[in-house]
Amino acid sequence: MQSSIAAGMVYALGEKPIFKPGDAIRILDRSPIGHYRVPLYLRGKAGKVDSVIEPVAVDNEEEGFGRNAGSRRHYYRVAVPMTEIWPDYEGSPRDGLYIEVFETWLEKIAD
Amino acid sequence: MTQTENLVKRLPNDIGGLPADPIQRIEHELEPWEKRCHALADVLDYHKIINTEEKRCGVEALGAEMVGKLGYYERWIVAFANILFRKGILTPTELALKTKEIEARWAEAHPDRHDDT
Amino acid sequence: MSESTHHDHDHDHPHAEISQSERPGFYDVMETAVRELLIGKKLFGADEIRHQIELLDSRTPALGAKVVARAWVDPAFKSRLLANGRAACEELGISFYDDTQLIVLENTEKVHNLIVCTLCSCYPRPVLGLPPDWYKLKPYRARAVSEPRAVLAEFGTHIPDDVEVRVSDSTAMVRFLVLPMRPNGTDGYDEKQLAALVTRDAMIGVIPANAPTGRTAR
Secondary structure (H helix, E strand, O other): OOOOOOOOOOOOOOOOOOOOOOOEEEEOOOOOOOOOOOOHHHOOOEEEEEEEEEEEEOOHHHHOOOOOOOOOEEEEEEEEEHHHHOOOOOOOOOOEEEEEEEHHHEEEOOO | OOHHHHHHHOOOOOOOOOOOOOOOOOOOOOOHHHHHHHHHHHHHHHOOOOOHHHHHHHHHOOOHHHHHHOOHHHHHHHHHHHHHHHOOOOOHHHHHHHHHHHHHHHHHHOOOOOOOO | OEOOOOOOOOOOOOOOOOOEOOOOOHHHHHHHHHHHHHHHOOOOOHHHHHHHHHHHHHOOHHHHHHHHHHHHHOHHHHHHHHHOHHHHHHHOOOOOOOOOEEEEEEOOOOEEEEEEOOOOOOOOHHHHOOOOHHHHOHHHHHHOOOOHHHHHHHOOOOOOOOOEEEEEEOOOOEEEEEEOOOOOOOOOOOHHHHHOOOOHHHHHOOOOOOOOOOOOOO
């Protein structure tokens, strides 16, 4: 919701978060080689956005190659139930795994 | 999936969820060189000569055998050398010559000590 | 472990460290070589390394313990701490030299937090100092995310089933600090007494804060 002061103002690409707290999301299932910051154990897992991390920041997977500039996007603190990750999870069904994930690694799950 | 495909898709540091031993509550006081190495990492990051993510990437690039066999700061310093070579800041020959100089300096300062291997 | 050596070599060598009685190992020499070459090329100064060592020596779990103790006695501070961990620490004069953010994770009757970095060794160094070896080694990193309760049990910590065990795996620029529950029997304790009960391992989340002396831990 824009105030009349900012009406017509355009955001930079990536400046506005795509997801918000509570959104059901999936961590994408692609398999990069060479370098990545999303662990294998979480690929393709469904969870929820716990919080949006501010401010926007550079993709750390790009930073690994010395690329410190470029479009900044949001990281999200994402909550994934342990039972979603491990089929034989021994522990409470309430237990959860929280992790920061860059925006380009997430998709919304349709309601 | 073949075994080598797994090797390529899983970075050597990506160990979350793998089977592992009971935790041994090891700690040790950092050796002077390890502390210097940590300080070096921080100073390299401040200057953006090697940023923290580049360091992580460099450690991963050592490959599974070295990641498994080298100690924590040993991985760092080898990774730094490799990154500095790739960036053209140092060459392997420069490092090798400086290494010999440092070894000679120590030997000169400790003439009574035999060459240990 | 130092011994004096004859100093008739060139003092321009940026290696004013105490000389060792042990022959420096392969990696020790490599570190010295890399550092001296880079200083020689004027990429940074020897003083910067020395200063950073002093900085590292000054960051210990005592800092984190003070933050926790303040949060226990000052609800408004605690609120600010949970909203923005780094800003609240900066209020107390703790600087974040590594450009990371801090999220403080409050342990409650409903949630028990622990922190890990499966991919490397991310750790809230500005406020806790350097991590212990076990935090950086495979057993903890591999198992904290798949069997946290078994890991906690290895530290002697048992969390009831109706309490969520929440594991935070660091991967980016946010670091985490666990705010343990204030132990029973500490009414009227001042901040210094409270801080003395807060250990590094409690701020990682593998154990609770210590009970006051003379009583058994819950």
